[in-house]
Amino acid sequence: MSSAVRNALVRASRPATAALGRRAATTHAISNPTLANIEKRWEAIPPAEQAELWMSLRDRMKGNWAELTIAEKKAAYWIAFGPWGPRTEPPQGEGKKVFLYTVIGLGVSAAIFGTMRAFAKPAPATMTKEWQEATNEYLKAQNSDPLTGISSEGYKGKGHIQSPSSKA
Amino acid sequence: MFFLINKLVMNFDAPSPWGIYFQDSATPQMEGLNELHDNIMYYLVVILFAVGWILLSIVINYVSTKSPISHKYLNHGTLIELIWTITPAVILILIAFPSFKLLYLMDEVSDPSMSVLAEGHQWYWSYQYPDFLDSNDQFIEFDSYIVPESDLDEGGLRMLEVDNRVVLPELTHVRFIITAGDVIHSFAAPALGIKCDAYPGRLNQVSVFINREGVFYGQCSEICGILHSSMPIVIESVSLEKFLIWLKEQ
Numbered sequence: 001m002s003s004a005v006r007n008a009l010v011r012a013s014r015p016a017t018a019a020l021g022r023r024a025a026t027t028h029a030i031s032n033p034t035l036a037n038i039e040k041r042w043e044a045i046p047p048a049e050q051a052e053l054w055m056s057l058r059d060r061m062k063g064n065w066a067e068l069t070i071a072e073k074k075a076a077y078w079i080a081f082g083p084w085g086p087r088t089e090p091p092q093g094e095g096k097k098v099f100l101y102t103v104i105g106l107g108v109s110a111a112i113f114g115t116m117r118a119f120a121k122p123a124p125a126t127m128t129k130e131w132q133e134a135t136n137e138y139l140k141a142q143n144s145d146p147l148t149g150i151s152s153e154g155y156k157g158k159g160h161i162q163s164p165s166s167k168a
Numbered sequence: 169m170f171f172l173i174n175k176l177v178m179n180f181d182a183p184s185p186w187g188i189y190f191q192d193s194a195t196p197q198m199e200g201l202n203e204l205h206d207n208i209m210y211y212l213v214v215i216l217f218a219v220g221w222i223l224l225s226i227v228i229n230y231v232s233t234k235s236p237i238s239h240k241y242l243n244h245g246t247l248i249e250l251i252w253t254i255t256p257a258v259i260l261i262l263i264a265f266p267s268f269k270l271l272y273l274m275d276e277v278s279d280p281s282m283s284v285l286a287e288g289h290q291w292y293w294s295y296q297y298p299d300f301l302d303s304n305d306q307f308i309e310f311d312s313y314i315v316p317e318s319d320l321d322e323g324g325l326r327m328l329e330v331d332n333r334v335v336l337p338e339l340t341h342v343r344f345i346i347t348a349g350d351v352i353h354s355f356a357a358p359a360l361g362i363k364c365d366a367y368p369g370r371l372n373q374v375s376v377f378i379n380r381e382g383v384f385y386g387q388c389s390e391i392c393g394i395l396h397s398s399m400p401i402v403i404e405s406v407s408l409e410k411f412l413i414w415l416k417e418q
Contacts, residue, residue: 124317126326134323142383144182147192162185 029068030056035075043084054079128166135160181359181384182325191359194378194405198361200270208263215259274361277375280343284334288346288353288366288388291395295334302418314398328385333402337411338378346372351393357386357403365390378405 034053042050057076060068068076083089125131136150136159143151150159181191193199229235285296289311296309315329336342346355348366355374356363359382364374378384386401406414 124326126317126320126324131323135325136323138323139182144382145184145192146380146382148189149181149184149192152192160185 030060030072030075032069032071035071038075039078039082039084042079042082123163127163129161129163130166132160132163181382182328183358183385191384193359193361194380194382194384195360195362195376196379197274197376198359200273201361204266204270207266211259274374277343277373278341280341280375282337282340283343283345284336285345285347286334286355286366286401288348288350288355288392288399290350290393291388291399293330293353293355293388293399293401294349295332300415300418308415308418312402314400325385327397328387328400328402330400330402333383333404335404335406335411335414336376336378337408338381338405340377340408342376342378344374344376346374352390353388353392353399354390355386355401356389357384357401359384360386360403362386363389378403381405381407 030053045053057072057079060072061076065073081087126135139145139150139159146152149155150157181194183191190198190202190205193202282297282299285298287294287296292311292313294309294311296307298307300308302308310332312330312332312334314327315324315331317326320326320329344355344362344364346364346366347370348368350368352368353366354363355366360376360378362374362376364372366372382405384403384405386403388396388399388401390396392399
């Protein structure tokens with residue numbers, strides 16, 4: 001087969017977009033030095049240059065991926081999925097810091113709560129075991145909550161008893 | 169007199185400490201509310217566990233260390249979105265039907281045998297029985313104030329007892345007409361399944377049919393000022409004979 005025919009066949013088998021021609025800059029591989037150590041330099045590169053580099057990589061990826069150089073593949077993967085921007089790894093010990101601040105917050109709340117309680121009035125006279133036993137007798141004698149509550153058949157709960165004895 | 173009725177009527181229905189369920193019901197309305205609640209809770213627990221399991225398995229299976237880049241460009245899935253939009257809508261409709269049915273059943277005031285006017289004030293309730301006259305040919309009416317802690321008998325329910333209770337006959341259709349004299353209050357008794365706002369210049373009505381004797385406690389249920397918590401409601405359901413005796417005493 002003559003080389004002319006072979007070239008024609010190769011040309012015909014390419015996708016139409018390829019035949020329309022790509023931008024000249026993207027038909028050539030991006031140089032290795034441009035992409036070397038990209039993961040170390042990326043965040044220091046100004047956004048305009050980042051965009052430009054990414055656009056040229058994207059244009060390269062529109063073609064045959066087998067033609068990409070190793071450096072291009074690595075850089076494209078790292079820019080697309082690497083741990084930068086929203087995917088940055090959290091700084092060392094961040095979990096501990098969050099835990100510590102939460103504990104401090106809870107401690108301060110408990111201290112405020114405790115201080116307020118210390119100045120509060122004592123519990124009402126009804127909050128003693130004796131009173132609550134009397135309440136139970138009062139309600140039981142009057143058949144309160146006869147279906148499921150204190151006066152129901154086989155009731156085993158404590159009823160209204162919830163406080164320590166006043167004599168204790 | 170109320171001491172006498174306390175001795176005669178052997179029933180009370182009161183809140184219990186740390187109670188997490190309804191008081192025992194004493195009206196068909198409250199039976200209906202209990203049943204609706206229990207039915208919905210059953211399906212709610214099933215849904216809770218299903219959704220919890222889905223969430224948990226997503227968190228476990230798609231944790232970033234396990235599948236760091238999977239579905240980076242997946243923005244939407246029409247089928248799954250349809251499923252998780254339509255299913256809750258259907259569930260809400262299934263809840264809405266029995267709920268509205270019960271709501272309109274409870275709204276119905278069915279041919280009451282007697283009416284009681286309850287008027288909220290800052291901070292007490294006053295009651296009037298417009299179907300009955302007292303010895304002076306006036307409507308029976310009285311105010312109902314809280315019994316303060318210092319005046320409670322041993323074992324009395326703090327913040328719930330009142331000096332004058334609303335006495336009603338059991339197994340009778342009673343209509344409460346509810347209004348207020350100053351600000352908005354709300355007339356509520358959990359065991360009877362009623363809660364109705366009391367507005368100045370407006371009459372609301374609820375129907376109760378108490379199906380057992382007992383004493384039912386409620387509280388004002390609309391913030392009405394500094395002593396909102398100190399205007400409890402006590403409704404005492406007695407047999408018709410005892411009710412007539414009570415009427416005669418007024």
